[in-house]
Structures are given as C-alpha cells and as structure tokens.
Amino acid sequence: MNLAQIKSLAAERLARLRRPTRRGVAKAVAAVPVLFLLYVLVLIPFTPGISDIRKAKSDQPAQILSADGKPLAVFKWANREWVRLADISPNVTTALIATEDHRFYQHFGLDWRRMGSAALHTFSGDRQGGSTITQQLARNLYPDEIGRAPTLTRKLKEAITALKIEALYTKDEILETYLNTVPFLYNAYGIEMAARTYFDKSADRLDVLESATLIGMLKGNSYYNPVINPERAVQRRNTVLAQMVKYQKLEPAKYELLKKRPLRIDFERQTEPPGPAPHFAQQLRKWLITWADRNDYNIYTDGLVVRTTIDSRLQALANQAVARQGNQLQGIADAAWAPRSGWAANKDLVQAFVRETPAYRAARESGQTPEAAMKQLLADTAFMQALRQSKTRIQAGFVALDPRTGEIKAWVGSRDFTLDAFDHVQQAQRQPGSTFKPFVYGAAFEQGAKPDDTFVDQAVEIPLAGGEVWRPSDDGPPSGRAMSLRDGLVYSKNTITAQLMQSVGPAKVAKLARAMGVRQSRLDPVPSLALGTSPVTLKEMVSAYGTIANQGAYLEPVMVSRIEDRKGEVLETFRPASPEQALPVATVQTLLDVMRGVIDRGTGASIRTRFGIRADVAGKTGTTQDNADGWFILMHPQLVAGAWVGFNDSRVTLRSDYWGQGAHSALPMVGDFFQRSLRSRMIDANVRFVEQKETGLFEALGWTIRGWYQRWFGSAAKPEAPPAPKRAARPAPPDTAALEPEASVAASVASAPPALPALPGASSPAVEQGGADAAPAGAPASAPPAMAAPSFTQDDARARASESSQP
Template identity: 70%
Template sequence: MKRLISLIPETLEKGLTRANPLVARALWHVRHPTRRGVTKACAGLALLFVLYVLILIPFTPGIGDIRKAKIEQPAQILSADGKLLAEFKPSNREWVKLKDISPNVVNALIATEDHRFYQHFGLDWRRTASAALHTFSGDRQGGSTITQQLARNLYPDEIGRAPTLTRKLKEAITAFKIEALYTKDEILETYLNTVPFLYNAYGIEMAARTYFDKSASELNVLESATLAGMLKGNSYYNPVLNPGRALQRRNIVLAQMVKYGKLTPAAYETLKRRPLRIDFERQTEPPGPAPHFAQQLRKWLAAWADRNDYNLYSDGLVVRTTIDSRLQTMATQAVILQGNQLQGIANAAWGSRAACASGKDLLQTFLRETPDFRAAKDAGLTDDDALKRVSSDRSLVQSVCESKTRVQADFLAMDPRNGQIKAWVGSRDFSQDPFDHVQQARRQPGSTFKPFVYAAAFEAGAKPTDTFVDQPVEIQLTGGEIWRPGDEDEPSERPISLRDGLAFSRNRITAQLMQTVGPNKVARLARAMGVRDSTLEAVPSLALGTSPVTLKEMVSAYGTIANLGGYVEPVMVTRIEDRKGEVLAEFAPAPPQQELSADAARTLVDVMRDVVNRGTGSAIRGRFGVRGDVAGKTGTTQGNADGWFILIHPQLVAGAWVGFNDSRVTLRSDYWGQGAHSALPIVGDFFQRAQRSKLVDTRVKFATEQQPGWFAERSARLREWFEHLLPSPSTVKPEAPVTVRNTTRRAPVATASSERASEGASSDAAASASVESQALPPLLPAPVATSASASAPAFASEPVHGEARGTGTPASAPTPTPDDVVPPDAVNAEAQKSGGNTSP
C-alpha cells in the first residue's frame, strides 16, 4: 500500500510532462487565432451549449395542463345535512375567461410586456439579445416574454428563482413546451388569471375588484394601464402606497399603447393628465356559516392530508362534518341577538368618552398599553406627560373604549351520545373578531364547575337529601391564608340539602362539600369527564370555578353527564371523500369511556333538573318555554366578568359564555352580568328554536330511574312476603314529608333573578370570594332535628387543608315549583298540622 501511494506523485509528474506540449500548443492557438480555429471553437461552444440544453430538458417541468389553477379543486367542507360550509383555497382567485376580460387589459399587457407576442414561439430572440447587450453594458433589463413569465409563475420551484443562465434556459425550454401545446388565447387567459397583484389578489378579476371595485370586464383604459404597469414591480408601483410611482408607470404604459397602435396620440395627451382614481378594498373570502369551526378544522385537515399524501387545495377532497347547518344558523342568530342587546347595555356604561373616563384608573391602564403611549415614552416624555398626551387624543380614547368594551360571546352544541359537534360560534362577528373563544379562550367557569364537586360526592355515596348547615365557612389554605366563600345573603344557620345547594348555587354549601370530597378527587374527575386540556389547580376554591377552562372542555364534560357518565371525545368529521365520491376515510364515534359511575350520573342529572325547574336557570322554562327533560347550570365569576350557562338534554348539550376579551372589563350590572341573564338567553333561544323545528325531540328522557340491585330486589320481595304472612297491627306508616306552599305570591322565589357572581377568588384563594348564589326560598320550614347531634354525611373523602364538615338535619322540605300553588286555606291548614312556617 505504501508503495502504491509513493507512485502517485511520480505518475502525475509524468502525465503533466507528456501533456505539456498539448497545453502549450492550445495556448499558442489562443494567442494566434486563425479563421479555421475560430470556426472550430465556435462550433465546439455551440455543441456544448446544445448538449447542456439537452441535459436540462429532463429537469424542466412536465407540461400537463398550464391551466391547472383553473382545474384545481380546493377541499369542500360540507355540513352533516349537505350544505357548503367552506372551501379551502390557497389564494384568493376567481377564474374568468379571456372573452370576459376587457380588451383594454389585453392591449395594455401586450404593448408593455411583449409586443411581438403573436409572432414568436415562446422566446423573442431580438428582445432577448437586446436585453443581454444592455445587461452586459451595466443596464440590466428583462427580456422575458409573456409565455416565459407564465412558465416562471406556474413552476417557480422547478425552474428556480436565482438570476442564473440555468434558470433562464429552463424558463425558455418550458416556454417552448407551452407554446407547442397551447394556443395564444389559452396562454393569455392563463397568464391573466394567475399573475399576483398584492393583497392576496391573484388574477385580473380579483385585482379589478381590489383596486377599482369592479369586474375585469368593466376596466377602462386608465385602469387597465395601471394594473398592467404593476407587473413590472407590484410593490414598487403599488397604487395604494406609492401613487406617484404608479401614476408615472401608468403613463409609460399608455405611451407604449400609442407606440404600438393601441391608443391614439390625442387620447394619450388627454388621459395622461388624469389622476389615479383608486377605489381600494381588500378582497376577503366569505367567512361562511361556521367560520370558527372551519378555522379549527383547517388545521386538523392539513395535518391529515400531509400524513396521507393529499393536497388540501387541489385534490378536490370532500369533507363531511358533524355540523348541522340548521342548528348552526340558530346558534349564530341567538349569539347575535343577545350580543347586540348586551352591547347596548355596555355602551350605556362604557360607550361614551365620559362614561369610559368614569373608570379613570382602568382607562389610564388601557392607555398605558397603547403603542401611542410607548412612542411618547420613547420620545423622552415622563410617564405623566406621556399619559396626558394620549389622554388628550379624543379619537384614541374613544377607540380604546370601543375595543375594550365590545361584548363577546361564544356558543357550542354537541350530541352527547357520539361527541359530534352540531354548532360552533366562536365570537359575535368573525370579521371583527376572528379569535375563537370556544377553543382558544380560557376563562373561569364560575359555578358551572360545581356539578363536578357534586358528582364526586354522589360517586362517594352522598345522597341529594344530605345536608350541610348554611353557616360561615373559613378554610385555611397552604401558606396560612384563610378562604371565606360567601353568598348573596347572610348565613341562615339552617341545614340545606345538596339538591337545594346545587339548584340555588349555594357557595357555602359547595365549599363544605368540597372539603368533604377533597379537591384532588374533584380535579381528577373533572379531567376524566372532559376538562382535559386546561390545568386545574386542586385547591378548595376550585369548587367555585377558579381555574380557567374553555367552553369546548365544559360542554364536553357536561356531555359526559348527559351520557350518564360515558365520556365521548368531541369529533368534527364523519367522512372524507375524493372528488369522485369515493370514501378515503371514515371516522366512527369512539365508544364511551365510563368516567363517572352510572348511578352517580343519574343522581347528578336529577339534581341538575332542579336548576332549570326552580333554581337559578328557571328562565329556561319560564321565559323560553323549553320543554322536555333538560337540566343545566348557570355560572358567574368575580365582578360579573364572565357569564356561563350550559344545558343538557339526552340528544344535545349546549353551552354559552359571555364577557369581554379583557376580563378587567365588566357589564357594570349585577343583573346583566350574571350568567342567568347574559349567557342563559343564548342557550334558551337556541333550544327554543331547535325544539320548534323538531331538531330536538322533547319526548326523549334521561334514563335516571335507579335500578335496584339483585340483593335489594330480593330483600324487598322477602320483606313483602313476611309482612303478608305476619301482619302487625302496630305497624305505623311513616309520616309523609311536609310540603310548604307559597301563600303570599304567585311566582315562587325560585324563579327570582338574584343569582350572584361567584368564584372569582384567585387560585391561592387568599381573599374572601363573593360567589354566585341565589337566596333559597324563604318558605322552607324550620328544621326539625331528629337527633341531638345531626351531622354532615359521612362518605368517602380525601384529607385536605382545613377540612371541615357542616352540621344539620337530614333533609329540608321540598321547595315549591311554579305549579305548586294551592289555595291559602289549604296551605295554612297543612302548615298548622306540620308546624311549618308560612311567612314569606
């Protein structure tokens, strides 16, 4: 091996020695050229050039259809009932035929870009040679024909973008291919429909709409010359940002039209003096009936297409979604109607500059967050001087007020049986606020989180009749802070059942129940039931909804309740087809995962029925007349910053949130700020419309009848058999529960609109929270103790900091419902017999 290596230098030296005479002779011919030698050299160079071109041909684009932008089929998004929801296009383009384009456009284009277009076959040799000479002399010029430009526009990746000889050769070869296969009119039509014009406007039709608010067929000479002039450099000759340059370029185009006989000199002299008349408006794709849903679906579908080697924008995919276009329309109308009403209230509180200025500290905070304030600070002003400057700008102050005080709302409906999303409204107006509040906004859920606490309790063995005493609650937290959850009214020192605690959203009762069950267990259960993306802080105040979540998570979790404990992941798509209708993929609903025991779920549904029958959500029945078996929960956060309501039905779960993008802004109303009056009307309106349209069957009911177990069933039969054989005269029937009825007013207190804001305490729960609750009806009878020391239910629990249990009697008498109105005499007689209290 060493010998071979040592021979390499010797071999190279011998080779150079032998080649030296040949090299010397070649150099001599270069210094002393002859005609024959020059001819041979030129022929050799030409041969090399031809060989290089032949080598490049396989690396140039294969010409299938240059009008592929016309035949490309974007993905179509269809609703479950076959309505078009959206089309996913790569660019904003509308194809028009050449005969539907103004002749002024064609004349201006050819006169400026390629006046021998109809004479050449893709490459204008004279223009190319002229451009080369100017480039070599230092004055770089373009020599591309319209066909070459089309080749570059259609195949930028295959041809390349670098200003090299190879790129120009590929461009010329592709142009020859195009000219060989297509007519001049086809080339012109394709070029005019694919050329970009800034502002996401592709093609002459979108350019005409963007810059002149008219169709391409209506463009006059001046407008056509302006658009043709942009082709030399869209940004440089942008008529919106650079009107002076655009005007100068337009007149050059007009002069070219005169030069090649497309315009008379007299007309040119008149037209060149006219100013630019731009009627600019960005062209946006229509949002469609479910824009936020489509926005989220695009992300999912793009990933699916990449994994399965499909093009989202050209393969003609047909995506069949779970959205019901009828329910989607109803949801959108409900959000707009309630949003507009609440906006009027917000405008009265914040809309004027004076009203906005009444929140002086908050307004100053907003102004300090503006770019104008930062610019003033960067200019060297002090904080106070910068604030004075921006505060004196009335238009700025008004703009800040309007943007900060715009009411937002979102809505989501899904089928709890299969997880199919039926309606999705991410904001009041997609064009003004494309931010999707359904999936992206995380806000405190308030009392809509309470059902998870009760679910954990029922799963641990608690009964709806178990009670806690309505008394002051103080819970010591890690770090030594004391959390004191409160309600609208003062503690009554009376026992309140779990059923009434949830129906009337009693915070002190829920806080005590949370201590009994344990925050960790509640957090785990809520995650299992559907709150799977947001972080839940396992602290006592979690019972009142202090951990921010999304509406999608909450509706999904309530779907688990409606599905009697079976969690089904929300789905958006049922099937994907190709352009021929052949099924590419199907997405069957996932089987339910039993995350909450069926018995606990049945109990929870039954208790949540009372929320809408006589509790904080009673407007669902009274105002909106929603029939059928429904249950739900209201929610309001600290300072009325967020209003929530979620309603469940065996076939449909629907939820809404209302608030502001900035949680520091509220409606400034203890009435309208409550979820029962801000969010509930959206859901109520939606359900009312859905039931009237027979899209929700009011006859369907939850299967909440508790089925006795094997042992209990046989024990009951055995007991009946013994009682039949051995009847006892001393057997005393248990006294029936006393029902107290309202003698002083027609409408029971349960329908009063006194829901209060809640659970706004931060996760550290250091401060006392003013939480959502509704006062219990004053018609509850005085408790009758059954033992000297009645206590809270003793069911499974987890140790927590400051855990405590309330005391009280086993149960309280049922609260009257709207139909429980009887004559006063009957009430008085019943009360006297039972010792009840009939005072209001």
C-alpha cells in the first residue's frame, strides 16, 4: 500500500466518523460495556484473592514464648484487641449502619442506588461518598492492594473485593471485622481500644452518645477528633444521632435531649504492656520479620508460635536485679547532680546540653541571639528540670547466656523500656575498660607465657605514631618490684597489662577478641586497646566470655529454639551453630584459672564476701574515665552474665569514686542475679569448669622449650599453649575496698623512648599489692577531636580514660 492509498483510506474513515450510521452508533454503544467488562476482568488478578480474604478472617499475631512456655510478647500489627460482635454495644452497630450504610442488610456489597445518588450529587458539585461498609472494610483490610486514590481503577478494585468479601463473610462477620479494624488515632485500632482510649470503658458499655461520637469520627479521624476538635466532634455526633432518628433507630424527643449534652471524654492513650523482656522482643521482631519474609509468612497474621531461649525465671531475676541496683544508684546520681550542687557546678556542661536541645534550635531559628536563647531556657524551670532528669538518669544493660549452647537466657536492655527503649545490650557501644584485659592475657598464654611470668611494676612509655608517647599508669606510683601476670590481671595493673600488650602485639589481641565473640564492633589495633578503649556492645563481651567458659569454643548467641505454625506443627528448629575453637583448651584453662583469682582475692572479691557465692566462678570488672562506664562479667560453667551501668550521655558520670566503679555499680547486679539463681537451683552450685589432666614431665619440658623459642625467636608457627597450672587453695578474700583505691592518672606526650623488651620468662615470685585498673585510651588518631592528647580509661583502681562513644 502506497502513501496515496493510505491517505485515501484515512479520509474515508474520517468521513464515516463525521457522518456515523445507525449501525456504527449501535456498535459503538455496545462496545462500551464490553470494554468495561474486559477492564474489570483484567483488574481481578490485582485484587486480594479468596485465600487472602479467608486468612484475614482468622488473623492471628505471632506468639512469643519463653523456653519454659511463658508468654513474652505478641507481635500485633496494631494496638488492637479483637472483640466479638456480641460483646460490642448495640448502640455502636445501630449508629454505624444508620450513618454509613442504612441498606447494609439489603445489598450484596455494592449499593447501586446509593452509588447513583452519590454520583448525581458529585456531578452537581456536592461530593458524596457511595461506599458501603463492605467496601470500606475492603479498603481497611487491603490498603496496599486497593489504595485510596480517587480513581476509577481504585473504585473497581474496591467493588470487586467487596463482592468477594460478601461471598465469604456473613453480614455479622463483616460488621465484626469492620469494627475491629477501623482506626481511631492515637494508635487505637478497633472499637474496643477506641472505647478505652476516649471513654475509659469497654466497647460493650458504650451508650448512645459515646457510640455516636466514635462512629462520627469515621468520616475524619482528625477533623472530628473529640480531643483536639471538640466542637466539630459535637456537630458530627449530632449528625449521627439525626441519622438514627431518620431511620427510626432513635426517638425524636430523645434526640432533642441528647444533642444538647456536652462531650464527656475520659481520654487516656492505650499502650501495650511491654512484657518481661521487651528489648529482647524488639530485637527478635527484626530477626523474625526477615525469617518470615524468606519463608513466605506474615508475623502479624499467620499465627506463628516462636519458642525462644529465654528462661522466664532467670529473666525475672535479671529484671529485679537491675531494678534494685538501678534505683539505688539513681538516688546517688540524684544527689550528685542536684540542681544546686553538681548541676550548678557544671555550668559549661549544662549549657552544652541546652544548646543540643530542639528548644534551643527553635529559639535560634526564630531570630533570638545565642545569649538570649540560652538565658530564656536557663530561666525555664520546667524545661531545665526535664533536661536534668533526662541527662542524669542512670541506665543499665544486662544479658546472660548458657556458654554450652549459646542460648540467651535473660536480656534487660534498660531500666525501663517505656522510658528508654534504646537497647544497651545490643545497640549501645561503650568502652569496656578492663573487662577487655583477658583478651591480652589469653593471647599471651597462647604464645607460651605462664601465669607466674613477671614484669617489673615500673613506669611505662610506649611510642605511638607521630612521635608521641603513651604513658599508662595506676592509682599510685610504681613499686619497682616484679609482679606476676596472674596478679597483674587479678589486681588489674595497667603497667603490667601495657607491657604485656607490647610483647603480644595489638593486632593479635584484636584478632583473638574477634575470634572469641567481639565481631560487630570495630577494634583499633593500638596499644591502648589492651585497656578497653574501643567501644563494644555488652552482648559481644558476654558472648566472648562465654567462649572462655566453653573451653575456648565460640558459639554464636541464639535467641530462638523453634518456630511452629498455628496448629503446633514445627516449621523450623534452630540448633546451636558448630563451635569455632578460638583458643586451645589448655590456654583457656590457664586464663580461666587466673580469672578465678579476680573473684577470690581481686577486684571482684565482693562476689564472695557480699553475695556469699561459693560456686566455681571467674570474672572481671571494668570502669572507664570518671566512672562513665561500669562493667562486670561473671562466668559459671552453666551461665555467663554481664552488666553495664552508666548514662546515655557519657559526659555525665556518677561523680563518686566508690559507686562509679564497676565493682560497685555493675557487679551488684550480676551478684544479685547469680546469688538468687543459685539459691533457687536454676544453676548448679556444685558444677565446676572441666580441668585438663596434667601432662608428663617431658611433655611439660617440651612446652617450655617451645614457649622460649616462640618468645625469643618469634617463630611464625603458633605453638600450642602449655597445660593449665594446678589451682592452689583459695586464700581468704580481703576487703574489696582495699583493692579499689582512688587513682588519678594523666597521659602525657613526649619523645619516643626505646621499645620495651620482649615477654620475659618466669622470674621472681609475684608480689601481691593493691593496684589500679586504669585503661588508657587509644592512639591520638582514634581519640575524639576535642582532645589534645590521648586520654585514659580506668577500672576499679581508677585512672583516666577517653570518653566512650554516645549511643
């Protein structure tokens, strides 16, 4: 066909359109419904299926249970409590039908008469809705599939879904489902939560006025909200009452009486109870959503039953221990930061707090000068009181796990989930202080060092990059005498640990810490890492100590044992991961034996003296600069538990050289927990860590020679660790106060001295003495920019530290 023919054909068609025949008009008219029907058929696959609608009829949120079958949480998609139609006041259904769909019982999902009337009014400029209750339910149940755009496609999808719902639901079921799914603001979904929120009563007790008020809100939750727009709410309520009169559901005389009455709102936001382990549930929800997406389940509707590893009894003990110690420490913090003492004495810090608030930023954006904005807010008593309470609220984290399986048994993320939902177990990264030291000693023992090897307690100067020098120190001047590695860890001596770190190497210590469980946080391989200057999470540290308690085998922490469907059939079982041997067994036993001394006669001795725990336990304390962070982790063959105590803002401290130490802030939480766990026999007091048999004389000599070779010639091959030494009888623990004297240690920068010698062999006997547990900060490159020189962290023996990162 050439161009001329195409033009001729086009002209012919155009002429027919200009002068249509009767037959052509009839075809065109007949084509409209056909095309419309085809379009409807095309849309059907894009609407919710029959199976989806059936499932919506029996939606069940996931149930989260403890290992012993106690409820921990319910994962609802909204704050809703489903009630049967029989348990809803008849006033509600009467008001709903009269206002939203008076022909509800006469149609099958679509009210053609109402749709036609609504269309005529809309064309005349008075826009009206023609949706039935069933159509509104379709929108509420499937907002994503149907949408809310005012388009023909959306209305068709809504109509198709409404017809499907009517085919599967009875009229009463539709009413029940509608009233239980409609939103009422303030995170209140369904008529039951609405009744509690606005009138402090259950849905079956709503009277006519209250029912009309809530049904009136359906036209516009915010616009007709009785709390924020009471006048509009009254007008809309009276409109609902008038509709009830119109359809003979309310007598006119009673209407005249009721419409004059004021709103009587008893408003209270409804919050879901947090449950016994809310922070654990919060972390579990994230994990479960991923699992459900991968396995094609919905955690809010499919009735999953998740059996966790949490022991409800241990969780209760953990909650109580954190509450008791937290309340005691809060009293000390309140006194230390009283308005006319500690708060007033820290004027610069307080003003820094003010400058960081939204109120200050708003004042500046409104045009006020910095001085005027600061003066105004400092004079605002209510604002300053709220700021002080927020900044000086003691926080804590606690977690316990079974080292044999990696199963988490207790998890407390803060003192009160409703006041602080931030999780101080898994989210907060804080400097661990001297709780990090066991990684240094473990790396040394792996290389062949022995607990009786010694270093001289002397001033230490370690060169850093850029010609600067790090000088870690303790609470008092160096004694100049030899001290064994055992006593260096037991009394948390910084000078000994720093020398040991230089011999082992920061990179090897960081590698070991990662292998043992510190796997998410970044560890800076600098000398000060030995004293805990790289922020980590409590969960990581307790997991790493679990590796020690598990004979050097790392197990990834586990939260869930199995998941079942709503019928009780097991969908998946979760077994402990294969253990990864991070340290040789003999090396771990040596480290464990040394860490027993921390509890028997060192900085953690109050576990014995105060809490009377006689079980085979080992652990470590930790404290950072100015008591910003207090740590304690305790190991038992069946349970490892750790606690962190501090403030969300690390610039705030307890301002107490006694209570700020980990031995007096975090240790009592763990001690209380373990004491009650042992008394209730949830863990066995008679179980002991497994001791490896001693090797023969020649084998021991071989280990010694290999250790010497490793230390003096730096063999690339890593020799196995020597066997653990025999435990000596425990001496009577001294008063813990003598082990935790006040210390003040400063860092300085100077020219670099010669490097320290390599790790020495066994030398003179250990010298017991009270020592400091100061933890120096990292190299200047990793220090906060505001600091001119590296700072220091400290444990229970009090030396300075750089601030930990704020969560």
